[in-house]
Amino acid sequence: MDPTSVRAVPVRHYGRWAGAAVLVVIAVLFFRALLDSPNLEPATIGQYLFKDYVLHGVGVTLLLTAVAMVLGTAGAVVLAVLRLSANPVLRGGAWAFIWFFRGTPLLVQIIFWGFLGALFPRITLSVPFVGTLFDQPTSVVVSGTTAAILALSLNEMAYAAEIVRGGILSVDRGQTEAAHALGMSPALTMRRIVLPQAMRVIIPPMGNETITMLKSTALVSVIAGHDLMTVVQGVYGNNYKVIPLLVVAALWYLALVSVLSVAQFFVERRFGRGFAAPRGGLR
Amino acid sequence: MSEPKGGAVSEPKGGAVNVPKGGAVSVPMVSAEGVRKRYGGHEVLCGVDLRIAPGEVCCLLGPSGSGKSTFLRCVNHLETVDGGSLRVDGALVGYVQRGDRLFELRPREVAARRREIGMVFQRFNLFPHLTALQNITEAPLRVLREPAGEVRERALALLERVGLADKAAAFPAQLSGGQQQRVAIARALAMRPKLMLFDEPTSALDPELVGDVLEVMRGLAADGMTMLVVTHEMGFAREVADTVAFLDGGRVVESGSPDEVLVNPRHERTRAFLSKVL
Numbered sequence: 082m083d084p085t086s087v088r089a090v091p092v093r094h095y096g097r098w099a100g101a102a103v104l105v106v107i108a109v110l111f112f113r114a115l116l117d118s119p120n121l122e123p124a125t126i127g128q129y130l131f132k133d134y135v136l137h138g139v140g141v142t143l144l145l146t147a148v149a150m151v152l153g154t155a156g157a158v159v160l161a162v163l164r165l166s167a168n169p170v171l172r173g174g175a176w177a178f179i180w181f182f183r184g185t186p187l188l189v190q191i192i193f194w195g196f197l198g199a200l201f202p203r204i205t206l207s208v209p210f211v212g213t214l215f216d217q218p219t220s221v222v223v224s225g226t227t228a229a230i231l232a233l234s235l236n237e238m239a240y241a242a243e244i245v246r247g248g249i250l251s252v253d254r255g256q257t258e259a260a261h262a263l264g265m266s267p268a269l270t271m272r273r274i275v276l277p278q279a280m281r282v283i284i285p286p287m288g289n290e291t292i293t294m295l296k297s298t299a300l301v302s303v304i305a306g307h308d309l310m311t312v313v314q315g316v317y318g319n320n321y322k323v324i325p326l327l328v329v330a331a332l333w334y335l336a337l338v339s340v341l342s343v344a345q346f347f348v349e350r351r352f353g354r355g356f357a358a359p360r361g362g363l364r
Numbered sequence: 365m366s367e368p369k370g371g372a373v374s375e376p377k378g379g380a381v382n383v384p385k386g387g388a389v390s391v392p393m394v395s396a397e398g399v400r401k402r403y404g405g406h407e408v409l410c411g412v413d414l415r416i417a418p419g420e421v422c423c424l425l426g427p428s429g430s431g432k433s434t435f436l437r438c439v440n441h442l443e444t445v446d447g448g449s450l451r452v453d454g455a456l457v458g459y460v461q462r463g464d465r466l467f468e469l470r471p472r473e474v475a476a477r478r479r480e481i482g483m484v485f486q487r488f489n490l491f492p493h494l495t496a497l498q499n500i501t502e503a504p505l506r507v508l509r510e511p512a513g514e515v516r517e518r519a520l521a522l523l524e525r526v527g528l529a530d531k532a533a534a535f536p537a538q539l540s541g542g543q544q545q546r547v548a549i550a551r552a553l554a555m556r557p558k559l560m561l562f563d564e565p566t567s568a569l570d571p572e573l574v575g576d577v578l579e580v581m582r583g584l585a586a587d588g589m590t591m592l593v594v595t596h597e598m599g600f601a602r603e604v605a606d607t608v609a610f611l612d613g614g615r616v617v618e619s620g621s622p623d624e625v626l627v628n629p630r631h632e633r634t635r636a637f638l639s640k641v642l
């Protein structure tokens with residue numbers, strides 16, 4: 082017998098086999114029911130999946146996600162730094178902002194921004210002795226898309242601020258001290274030393290945030306945000322093919338989320354640099 | 365009594381720097397008078413007196429918890445002093461005096477003063493997301509805003525000097541402790557400091573890696589760098605130090621030449637400490 086390889090009868094996991102069998106049966110039954118349903122209409126799905134206005138909706142959804150995440154993340158860094166500030170007023174203000182925007186449903190916030198005109202009919206900016214610099218009806222300044230971006234990014238700021246704060250706190254204090262000892266200012270230390278290291282902790286949950294955001298954009302359909310969900314709702318509002326069109330939307334969201342997951346992998350690898358030896362040794 | 369290494373004016377090292385051409389006595393690089401530091405109710409430093417002349421190497425010894433690290437951190441204002449006066453190259457640390465009133469320095473001004481003081485930590489504290497070369501060039505590029513080519517050249521020369529010319533592209537995680545500490549020394553030197561602080565630079569290292577780091581420090585001392593070194597390496601202290609100060613209970617109990625303090629200590633506490641570490 083070959084002394085280097087061990088031959089033994091492996092442990093039989095009967096419980097696992099039984100569990101797997103049950104799952105397979107349930108899955109088969111579910112997909113058969115799905116395909117047997119007269120309302121799924123695969124042909125209709127195919128017909129709408131690449132329609133130009135559906136693709137336009139996909140574009141708007143991506144744009145909303147990107148803009149809200151960029152603004153949200155930028156705001157989150159500011160909020161997180163304020164939350165860690167030595168100044169109690171700044172700390173308190175950041176805390177209150179986060180408290181409010183995390184404490185109210187996103188749907189409520191979206192509708193609020195959509196109907197801002199009901200609260201402030203006109204937006205006016207006037208400076209004493211200089212006069213009125215800006216005066217417009219609110220509905221003109223804050224369009225549906227603007228309201229959607231405002232709502233999504235302010236909400237994102239509040240959530241991401243806590244993620245960023247956690248990331249900043251995860252960086253060893255010795256790093257800040259070493260940077261200070263080199264004569265780096267607090268701002269430079271934050272930007273060049275602390276934040277890049279915090280990124281390693283921040284990126285995975287921010288990947289989740291981006292995926293959640295992509296799907297949350299569907300909520301802006303309540304204020305006619307022109308996104309994928311708004312388009313799909315418009316179509317099935319006319320032809321009553323609700324299920325096939327929801328499947329069209331779901332397929333697009335799934336595809337986009339899959340692309341984001343791949344992107345997340347590469348971004349995580351980029352910011353993990355230096356924390357584990359890259360494969361294949363030194364570069 | 366033996367001749368103290370750094371004290372005599374005829375000595376080329378330390379002594380010569382002490383008396384500039386004009387004949388006026390130069391300002392000490394570090395001068396501490398009655399420095400106090402409290403954490404909550406616990407007084408860690410209760411009146412530290414210490415003077416380090418330009419070009420002098422001073423080793424600070426003392427039992428664990430005696431306040432060695434705290435004092436070092438006070439010197440570059442990582443900690444604020446509660447009492448007494450602490451000056452580096454004549455300037456009060458953390459404050460500026462106008463008339464007879466003290467004004468706290470702004471963070472930007474504190475940062476500017478720290479540029480002239482290099483610090484090396486027990487745990488290295490290299491920036492893990494930057495390569496060895498980037499660790500060294502970061503501060504000269506961003507703080508001093510020196511031209512990139514020049515900084516890179518200087519950084520490579522420093523890596524060469526600490527014996528790591530081939531490790532420029534390595535990340536800290538790919539270096540041994542001793543190599544990391546030598547990069548950390550190069551990083552501090554890249555700012556061309558006039559004073560170097562070392563806080564137990566070798567005590568986190570495996571014994572066989574200590575030698576390389578001490579060798580680099582020996583070279584620095586030979587080049588006339590002013591150094592304040594907290595260490596338990598008695599061999600280094602005896603060989604390289606101009607003065608040795610023994611800190612205990614938040615006070616400098618005894619200071620003098622290595623021979624005075626290490627060979628013929630006058631105080632009971634110094635003797636007790638030395639009998640434990642030697």
Ligand SMILES: Nc1ncnc2c1ncn2[C@@H]1O[C@H](COP(=O)(O)OP(=O)(O)OP(=O)(O)O)[C@@H](O)[C@H]1O
Pocket residue numbers: 403408426427428429430431432433434435
């Ligand atoms: N940030 C802090 N808050 C409260 N107490 C502190 C703080 N830093 C240090 N101390 C206390 O101050 C005392 C002196 O600490 P310090 O680190 O200066 O000692 P040390 O001489 O460097 O000791 P070691 O040889 O172990 O490094 C210790 O009792 C320590 O517990």
Ligand SMILES: [Mg+2]
Pocket residue numbers: 432433434563564
């Ligand atoms: Mg210490």
